[in-house]
Amino acid sequence: MAEMRTVREYFARKEREIALLDRCLYTPLEPSLPKSVSEAIELKFQLAALLKAEQNIRRWSITETARPPARWQKAGPSALNSQRSSR
Numbered sequence: 001m002a003e004m005r006t007v008r009e010y011f012a013r014k015e016r017e018i019a020l021l022d023r024c025l026y027t028p029l030e031p032s033l034p035k036s037v038s039e040a041i042e043l044k045f046q047l048a049a050l051l052k053a054e055q056n057i058r059r060w061s062i063t064e065t066a067r068p069p070a071r072w073q074k075a076g077p078s079a080l081n082s083q084r085s086s087r
Contacts, residue, residue, distance in 0.1 A: 021047040
């Protein structure tokens with residue numbers, strides 16, 4: 001009985017995680033619920049990849065030189081911007 005409860009809890013958690021990822025997409029897919037652990041894992045990877053692809057496409061047109069100062073990136077201890085301190 002405890003094992004069955006654990007499986008039900010696992011699928012309930014995966015359903016919530018999948019729904020969250022789906023809601024983050026620009027156009028939610030509303031996928032069918034997984035029927036196995038491997039389907040749940042596969043679906044989560046697919047939704048995460050779609051989400052990452054959407055984010056990359058939206059940022060594609062912003063180059064480092066065209067990016068507003070508030071959105072400049074950092075690489076390690078160095079800031080990636082063209083402003084220099086005046087000396």
